[in-house]
Amino acid sequence: MEFLSWKVEDGVAIITIARPPANALSRGIIAEVDAVLDAVENDDAVRVLVLHGEGRFFSAGADIKEFTEVESGDEFTKLAGNGQQVFERVETFSKPVIAAIHGAALGGGLELAMSCHMRFVTESAKLGLPELQLGLIPGFGGTQRLPRYVGVAKAAEMMFTSEPISGAEAVQWGLANRAFTDESLLEETLKVAKKIAKKSPIALKEAIQALQYAKPASFYEGMEAEAKSFGTVFVSADAKEGIQAFIEKREPVFTGK
Ligand SMILES: C/C=C/C(=O)SCCNC(=O)CCNC(=O)[C@H](O)C(C)(C)COP(=O)(O)OP(=O)(O)OC[C@H]1O[C@@H](n2cnc3c(N)ncnc32)[C@H](O)[C@@H]1OP(=O)(O)O
Numbered sequence: 001m002e003f004l005s006w007k008v009e010d011g012v013a014i015i016t017i018a019r020p021p022a023n024a025l026s027r028g029i030i031a032e033v034d035a036v037l038d039a040v041e042n043d044d045a046v047r048v049l050v051l052h053g054e055g056r057f058f059s060a061g062a063d064i065k066e067f068t069e070v071e072s073g074d075e076f077t078k079l080a081g082n083g084q085q086v087f088e089r090v091e092t093f094s095k096p097v098i099a100a101i102h103g104a105a106l107g108g109g110l111e112l113a114m115s116c117h118m119r120f121v122t123e124s125a126k127l128g129l130p131e132l133q134l135g136l137i138p139g140f141g142g143t144q145r146l147p148r149y150v151g152v153a154k155a156a157e158m159m160f161t162s163e164p165i166s167g168a169e170a171v172q173w174g175l176a177n178r179a180f181t182d183e184s185l186l187e188e189t190l191k192v193a194k195k196i197a198k199k200s201p202i203a204l205k206e207a208i209q210a211l212q213y214a215k216p217a218s219f220y221e222g223m224e225a226e227a228k229s230f231g232t233v234f235v236s237a238d239a240k241e242g243i244q245a246f247i248e249k250r251e252p253v254f255t256g257k
Contacts, residue, residue: 001032001035001036002028002032003017003018003019003023003026003028003029003032004016004017004018004029004032004033004035004036005018006036006039006040008043008045008046009190009194010194010197011045011046011047011048011194011197011198012046012047012048012049012050012190012193012194012197013036013040013043013046013048013049013050014050014052014186014190015036015049015050015051015052016052016053016054017029017051017052017053017054017058017059018053018054018055020054020055021055021056022055022056022057022059022060022104023053023054023055023057023058023059023060023109024059024060024061024062024063024064024065024066025059025061025062025063025083025108025109025112026063026066027063027066027079027082030082030083030086031086033086033090033112034086034089037089037090037093040095041093041094041095044201046095047095047196047197047199047201047204048095048096048097048098048193048194048196048197049093049095049096049097049098050097050098050099050100050186050189050190050193051097051098051099051100051112051113051116052099052100052101052102052185052186052189053101053102053103053109055103056103056104057102057103057104057105057109058099058100058101058102058103058104058105058109058113058125059104059105059106059108059109059112059113060104060106060107060109061106061107061108061109061110061111061130061131062083062107062108062139062140064134064243064246064247065247067234067243068243068247070234072231072235073231073232073234073235074231075231076139076230076231076234076235077227077228077230077231078231079139079230080139080140080226080227080230080231081227083108083111083139083140083141084139084140084141084223084226084227087111087112087115087140087141088115088141088223090112090115090116091115091116091117091212092208092209092212093208094201094204094205094208095201095204095205095208096117096118096193096196096204096208097115097116097117098116098117098118098119098120098189098192098193098196099112099113099116099118099119099120100120100121100185100186100189101113101119101120101121101122101125101127101167101176101185102121102122102125102182102185103122103125103126104125104126104127104128104164105121105125105126105127106126106127106128106129106130106164107128107129107130107131107138107140107142108138108139108140110127110128110129110142110146111129111138111140111141111142111145112140113127114141114142114145114146114149114175115141115145117208117211118177118192119170119175119176119177120176120177120178120179120180120185120188120189120192121167121170121171121176121178121179121180121185122167122179122180122181122182122185123166123167123168123179123180123181124166124167124168124182125166125167125170126164126165126166127164127165127166127167127170127175127176128158128162128163128164128165129142129146129155129158129159129162130162130163130164131159131162132159132160132162133162133242133246133252134239134242134243134245134246134252135233135236135238135239135240135241135242135243135252135254136230136233136234136239136242136243137159137226137229137230137233138159138226138230139226139227139230141223141226142159142226143155143159143222143226144219144222144223144226146158146159146175148214148215148216149173149174149175150173150174150175154173167179236257237255237257238252238254238255238256238257241253241254241255242254
């Protein structure tokens with residue numbers, strides 16, 4: 001594996017995302033998330049997974065620079081569908097998955113974190129879905145998962161403004177479980193993970209399965225609609241402008257074309 005590594009400590013697999021500078025989720029990283037799940041699924045020494053990022057951020061989202069290699073709306077819909085599938089596997093995985101978020105979890109980075117069962121954050125971490133700033137919409141399940149945690153109005157505010165919220169706010173809003181200092185995040189997350197690792201794996205697996213019924217009946221329809229819309233917006237001139245503006249480090253000018 002190129003970008004992901006893991007080690008096991010007291011029943012907890014500590015999985016590190018390392019793709020400097022921003023741990024942007026290329027298609028390669030998403031495939032590696034799937035591969036890590038394969039690797040730990042039947043390993044009895046692993047009872048809980050903790051996902052964290054090396055460097056400045058948890059993850060700044062899908063790799064925007066890779067978007068310039070995508071040629072059609074259909075390919076973009078497929079890219080979203082693939083990410084959705086892997087993240088759905090995280091959410092329905094047979095073992096608890098906890099995200100430890102520092103720096104930033106933006107776009108696809110937050111979508112990955114939202115598919116984990118719990119989120120521990122640093123107080124100053126930035127959590128957001130800024131895709132509209134790129135002339136896009138979230139495509140890895142964010143439009144369906146964010147409103148489940150924070151309600152439709154706050155999800156709309158976060159998406160429409162593209163402004164992130166802090167880790168401390170994320171706890172108040174119900175998006176994150178607990179906030180810690182930068183120095184103590186991983187240690188505190190591991191304390192909780194190791195406590196969970198002592199529970200029966202059979203009971204944990206069944207509890208995760210039962211939690212899936214908390215999804216609204218329209219969840220999977222919503223995911224399909226999101227992936228389709230992701231492809232629809234991608235072919236707009238506004239999306240080209242948004243992606244180019246990010247690369248050129250300038251404000252985009254959207255015209256509605
Ligand atoms: C289906 C899913 C869709 C999506 O997820 S779309 C992507 C959504 N995410 C975003 O829009 C976040 C974009 N990034 C940012 O807003 C900022 O960056 C940060 C807040 C994360 C950090 O800001 P700062 O501290 O000022 O650093 P910096 O110079 O902007 O970034 C450092 C380097 O990281 C690269 N980078 C950051 N995010 C991404 C990304 N998502 N994809 C590809 N590259 C990224 C930059 O370009 C730059 O690189 P260089 O040093 O070469 O200029």
